[in-house]
Amino acid sequence: MTATDETGKEARMAGLSDLITGGRPIASHRPWPRVVVDEATWQAVMAQLADGNPTLLGLWGEAAGVHIALCDEAAEAIVVLSLDCADGRYPSVGAQHPPAIRPERAAQDLFGLTPIGLPDTRPWLDHGRWGLSRPLGAAAVPRDPAYAFLAAEGESLHQIPVGPVHAGIIEPGHFRFSASGETVVRLEERLGYVHKGIEGLMAGATLEQGARLAGRVSGDSTVAYALAFARAVEAALGVEVPERAHWLRALMAELERVANHLGDIGAICNDAAFSLMHAQCGILREQVLRASDTCFGHRLMRDRIIPGGVTVDLTLDGAASLRRLVAALRRRFPALIELYDNTASLQDRTVGTGVLALDRARQFGAGGFVGRASGRRFDARRSMRYPPYDRLAFEVPTLEAGDVNARIWVRIREVGQSLDLIDMILDALPAGALRLEVPAAAGEGLALVEGFRGDILVWLRLAEDGRIARCHLRDPSWFQWPLLEAAIEGNIVADFPLCNKSFNCSYSGHDL
Amino acid sequence: MLDLLVQGAQMALVLLLAPLLTGIVRKVKARLLRRRGPSVIQPYRDLLRLARKEAVIAEGASWLFRVAPYLIFAATWVAAALVPTFAIGLTFSWTADLIAIIALLGSARFFLALAGMDVGTSFGGIGASREMLIASLAEPAMLVVVFTVALVAGSTQLSTIAAFMVSPGVGLRVSLGLALIGLVMVAIAENARIPVDNPATHLELTMVHEAMVLEYSGRHLAMIEFAASLKLLLYLSLIACLFAPWGLAGAGASATACAIGLATYLGKLLVGAVALALFETSIAKMRVFRVPDFLGAALMLGLLGTLLLFVSRSL
Numbered sequence: 087m088t089a090t091d092e093t094g095k096e097a098r099m100a101g102l103s104d105l106i107t108g109g110r111p112i113a114s115h116r117p118w119p120r121v122v123v124d125e126a127t128w129q130a131v132m133a134q135l136a137d138g139n140p141t142l143l144g145l146w147g148e149a150a151g152v153h154i155a156l157c158d159e160a161a162e163a164i165v166v167l168s169l170d171c172a173d174g175r176y177p178s179v180g181a182q183h184p185p186a187i188r189p190e191r192a193a194q195d196l197f198g199l200t201p202i203g204l205p206d207t208r209p210w211l212d213h214g215r216w217g218l219s220r221p222l223g224a225a226a227v228p229r230d231p232a233y234a235f236l237a238a239e240g241e242s243l244h245q246i247p248v249g250p251v252h253a254g255i256i257e258p259g260h261f262r263f264s265a266s267g268e269t270v271v272r273l274e275e276r277l278g279y280v281h282k283g284i285e286g287l288m289a290g291a292t293l294e295q296g297a298r299l300a301g302r303v304s305g306d307s308t309v310a311y312a313l314a315f316a317r318a319v320e321a322a323l324g325v326e327v328p329e330r331a332h333w334l335r336a337l338m339a340e341l342e343r344v345a346n347h348l349g350d351i352g353a354i355c356n357d358a359a360f361s362l363m364h365a366q367c368g369i370l371r372e373q374v375l376r377a378s379d380t381c382f383g384h385r386l387m388r389d390r391i392i393p394g395g396v397t398v399d400l401t402l403d404g405a406a407s408l409r410r411l412v413a414a415l416r417r418r419f420p421a422l423i424e425l426y427d428n429t430a431s432l433q434d435r436t437v438g439t440g441v442l443a444l445d446r447a448r449q450f451g452a453g454g455f456v457g458r459a460s461g462r463r464f465d466a467r468r469s470m471r472y473p474p475y476d477r478l479a480f481e482v483p484t485l486e487a488g489d490v491n492a493r494i495w496v497r498i499r500e501v502g503q504s505l506d507l508i509d510m511i512l513d514a515l516p517a518g519a520l521r522l523e524v525p526a527a528a529g530e531g532l533a534l535v536e537g538f539r540g541d542i543l544v545w546l547r548l549a550e551d552g553r554i555a556r557c558h559l560r561d562p563s564w565f566q567w568p569l570l571e572a573a574i575e576g577n578i579v580a581d582f583p584l585c586n587k588s589f590n591c592s593y594s595g596h597d598l
Numbered sequence: 599m600l601d602l603l604v605q606g607a608q609m610a611l612v613l614l615l616a617p618l619l620t621g622i623v624r625k626v627k628a629r630l631l632r633r634r635g636p637s638v639i640q641p642y643r644d645l646l647r648l649a650r651k652e653a654v655i656a657e658g659a660s661w662l663f664r665v666a667p668y669l670i671f672a673a674t675w676v677a678a679a680l681v682p683t684f685a686i687g688l689t690f691s692w693t694a695d696l697i698a699i700i701a702l703l704g705s706a707r708f709f710l711a712l713a714g715m716d717v718g719t720s721f722g723g724i725g726a727s728r729e730m731l732i733a734s735l736a737e738p739a740m741l742v743v744v745f746t747v748a749l750v751a752g753s754t755q756l757s758t759i760a761a762f763m764v765s766p767g768v769g770l771r772v773s774l775g776l777a778l779i780g781l782v783m784v785a786i787a788e789n790a791r792i793p794v795d796n797p798a799t800h801l802e803l804t805m806v807h808e809a810m811v812l813e814y815s816g817r818h819l820a821m822i823e824f825a826a827s828l829k830l831l832l833y834l835s836l837i838a839c840l841f842a843p844w845g846l847a848g849a850g851a852s853a854t855a856c857a858i859g860l861a862t863y864l865g866k867l868l869v870g871a872v873a874l875a876l877f878e879t880s881i882a883k884m885r886v887f888r889v890p891d892f893l894g895a896a897l898m899l900g901l902l903g904t905l906l907l908f909v910s911r912s913l
Contacts (some may be wrong), residue, residue, distance in 0.1 A: 246720040246803075254800030268886060309779040357804075358882035359796040365631035431793060579724070580886045595904040 089474075102140055102158055102165060109167070116321045120153075120166040128169050131156070131178055134180040140165075141451035142565075143534070144543045145179060145186050146558040147193030149223060152176050154186075155532065155543060155557075157451070162469045164543065166532060171199060174223075178204040185450045185565055196285065198223035208233060211278040211597065222286055228283040238264035238272045246579065248311075250279045257593035261582070268578040273571045274366040281596040288546075288557035293319055293524065296554045297392045300544070303559050304595030305386065309335075309342040310537030311559065311595075312391040314544040317472065319393035319524065322531030322548050328519040331395035332473040337408075337511045338378075339388045339536075340504040344415070345374040346538040347497040347504075350590050354494055355426065357583045358435040366422050367469075370415060377411040380404060395521025406511055412505050423498055436491040440573040440585030443488060453540025455496040457591055460488035466536035478510055493588040525597075526552025539563065539592060561595030601608065601902045604856070605689040607731075609679040611860075612733035612835075615639035616678070616827035619834070619871055626875035641827060645820050653816030666713035667814065667821035674825040677702035678832040682839045684859035686757040687849025694756040696744045699836075700737065703788070706825065707733055714810030721802055725809025728886060730842045732794065736787045739780060742900030746777040747840060749907045756836075760843040772913050773903035778841050780903070783896035785833040787889065790826070792878040794889055795828075804883070834870040842866060 089241035103517050109121035123131070135142055135156070143155035143164065151170040157163070178201030180187035190201045191210035198220035203589035211251040212219055214231025236243075243264050250258035258279040264272040283549040284299055291299065301308045313335055320327060352367025375385040382390050390397055400408075427434060442452075448459040457464055483499035485492040532545045540562030549555040570589045574582055621638035655664065655840025680694040680702075697860050707729065714726040744754060748772065751759040762768065787794045790807035799805060802812070836891075839846070845862030847855040884892065906913040 130619045244720070244723075246724070248802060252800070253802050355882070357801060359792045359799065359804075360881070361627075361631055361798075362879055366632065369632065429880075429882060431884060434888070435882055435885065578886060582803050 102134070102156065102313050103152045106165065106167065110469060112168075112530065114322075114528065115166065115532070116324060118164040118166065118532055120168060120532075122151075122168045125169065125177060128167070129171065131167060132177070132179050132182045135179065135186075137478040138448060141448075142179070142183060142185050143541070144150050144545070144558070144560040145189035145193065146545065146560070147197040147199045148556055149197060151164075152193060153545070154179060155545065156219075157534075159464055159469065161503070162471070164470075164532065164534065174198055174273070175200045175202055177202050180204050180206070185568065188568065189560075192212060196220065196222045211281050212276055215387050217385055219284065222289070233276070235262045235276075236272065236274050240266070240271070242266060243271060250276075253564065259593050261597075263579060263582070265579050268580065270574050270579055270582070271576055273574050273582075275567055277567065277570060277593060278597050280594050282594075282598065285556075285558060285596045291554050292359055293393050293548075293552065293554070294515075296546075296557060298389060300557075300559060301388050301391075303598065304561060304592045305535040305559075306346055307342070307539065307542065307592070307595065308386050308392060309338045309389045310535055311544075312389070313339060313420035313547075314390050314533045314535035314537075314542045315557075315559070316393045317533035317535060318531040318544040318546050319548070320531070321533060322529035322546060323524055324529065325522065325524055327393070327395045328522060329473075329516045330399075330518040330519055333511055333515050334396045334400060335391055336474050336478075336518070337400065337418075337508060337515075338382065338390060340507045340511070341374060341378050341408075342387065343538040344380070344501055344508075345371050347501045348374065348419075350421075350587070351426075351494055351497055351501075353590075354436070354490065354584065354587045355432060357587045359433055360429065360432050363422065363426060364431075366425075370422075371420060373411060373414060377407050392521070395519070399520055400515070403519065405515075408508060408512060412508055415501075415505055419501065426494070426498075433491065435581075435584060436494060436588075437487075437489060439490045439581050440577055440588060441487070441489045442573040443571055444486070446569055446572055447488070450569055452565050452569055453492050454538070454564040455500070455540075456564070456566045456569060457540065458482065458484045459492035459496045461486045463540070466534045466541040470534050472533075472535070474511070474514075478507060480507055490584055490588040524552075537562065539590070539595075557598065559595075560594050563593075563596040566591045567596060601689040601850075606801075608683055608685070608688060608891075609675075610698055611683060612678045612828060612831055613675065615864075615867070616824065616831040617645060619831050619867055620827045622868065622871040623830075623875050625895050627879055630875060630879045643822075645824055648815075648820035648823065649817050651816040653712070653814075653818050655818075656719070656813045659717050659813070661717045662709075663713050663813075664818070666709045666716075667818040669709045671821040671825045671828075673702045673706040673709075674828045674832070676882070677706075678828045680756070681832055681835040682756055682843075682846060683835050684863045685847035685849075685851060685856055686760050686843075688757075691757040692755070696748070696754045696756060696759075697741075699832075700740055700744070700755075703829070703832075704733075704737060706829075710810055710822070713814075716814045719813060721809045721812050724803075725806055725812070728806045729810060732887075732889055732893065735890055735897065736784050737792055737813065739893055739897035739900055740784045740788075742897060742904060743777045743780045743784065746773050746780075746900055746903035749904060750774060756839055757849075760839050760846055761848075763843045764846070769912075773906045774841070776899045776903035776906070778837070779901035780896040781837060781840070783892065785837065786877075787893055787896075789830045789833060791874065793881050793884040794892065796842065796883050831867070834867055834874075838863070838866040838870065884898065 106121045109123035112120045140156040143157045145154045147336050151168055155166050180190045181203035187206055193199050195209050195212035243266055246263040248261040248455045250260045260276040262274045301312040303311050348367045348371040352364040355363035378387050379385045382398050406560045442460045444461040447457045447462045463484045468482050483496055528548050528550045530547045543560040546557040547555045574585050619752045621641045625638050634894045711726040711729050715723040748754045751762040795806040845859050847859035
């Protein structure tokens, strides 16, 4: 790294740190700072957000106030800003920075915090079917379930309501299309059907219960969520897990990534009625799951990562079976890539469909393949350098086109990358203990971990008795779902399933 | 009396074979995807299950919605039974006119589209509008193909054409080759197969045929599924009868000839089913707005065949 880079980073960080020097830092927050700011600083930060730097990582509420996590991507630094709102009101971030609108609506539903100036005041997670509203806030009152969709006016426009119950076995979500013939004029999503109240369950839970809950936020990312939760707890308590645990965690995370990407690549092709890819990728995915089962005792490796370390060790047999798996995938996957690339009828569907512009991806801080297919070079493994990735050499595959094809290709490259990583991890796996006992103490921690969809953020506060006082889990889908609305505009209705599957946002992780 | 029996056998035969053909196509596709796949007789079980189930009718559905499945089934059955399968020159073969068959299928489609719109759901409307887009291009293409064949054989009657096609005077003709390709393309579009439509999709937004019948259930759905199977059988029989009429029993033929005709017919169906499954597995579905290009090509092929015949009768 050159000297100019360093000064550039400092200059950029200075913009953010200047603003927050007036605030009151919270000493117990690790590893990145949390600062309680006043309203004037809050407003100034909002203006910076709207300018495009820093990036919004998350916004969540508490009974007493509201927090935002910001990331200066160039400086690779994170800061959490908190604003106390005694009267339950705060200046809306979404008023100037649209990505914050849905998190603010969710915080309003859960805690009754009112963002002043929020352009869209409709509820988001709360469909009026809970029997009460603001379940985590001060007072709970029933709410009317009526909901008005945004209007699209014009001659010969018609609406197509799709879902929440779909013809296939997929999660529930409602999509309201306004179409002119076959062309989509506007898509509006309505989510929240699988709200499970995880943040409410987290409050007062033990760390053990918390880890289990985190692993169940989104089933396909159970490793990444457990890892993010464990890292946040360890940060809050200031403990460092044994070296071998770090490497085993990364091994599981990469296996999860490979399995999900293989499943996705096949599923996208299946939505273009090319079931051959679906079947073949399904076989490869199954091999990964079976190898995971052999090595870690669970196909999806659920509940294998806990605060303090990991619960299972990798045996020599397990390592050998992973080597065989990597070899088998390296042998068979290239033929499938070739099949994808040489099937003209399939390329005709994926190339140029559902284009997401780079500035949109930047504005929303879209993580994972959604951001990287549009040219946003962000990967929490690389940018946050959490162990063991700080000692592993790997690329972050990035493409510019931003269409369905690019999102498939980012996945294809990442599969290759993850196979290399699995090899490297197996080579360098250190010996030693698997876990340590975490003490029961108070503290605040934040973790950002790269799941297969993108960066998962977990923020938590532990009480004196070691129980969880408040835990917020932010799925990457929060900032990807809105972009799907943007990407589909101007495409035809029949191409929506293809675009949707290429985004593959989580319903469960988003609805919490 | 015997003639009537043979004719009746043909009508029963298409009814019996249609679900089996669908089952075979599904089985072959499953095997190609390295799946075991359901048994080939699964479509029969499905029809039986649907027939026994209660038919749920959407609120606001008119009488048309309830009548349409029977009309569609009847029209398709009659059309399928008219196409020579194992023998030509049957009692009703004078009605087995290509244009009559196109008209019967056209009216079945008309009722299906009306029924799709009848309930007033958005998917029914989308399906009906897409179906009409396809139909408005597939029917002219089909007619031009028919004209090509009719110009060569000198008749639009299937029995006459089939008899002509096996005669030594046919030879290899460019125009017939073009007509065959055109007819196969039309058959793919008409039967809602990949790449025009996907009969196995669960994605409401991409459906054409399935979107129209989304509101049907119970015996009504059974009728429509049965009609779809019959239509696939019809097109395969038609292609076999026009372009591979070998083995067909002649008018008033012996029982042995009929048996040979039946065996070759079953063989042809099997070849057709495997070819369809292979083709469907090797291609992705096209964008809705590419369908006009696809069917436009079929129309042009048929037209070219007709024009060639005006240049020279021997082409």
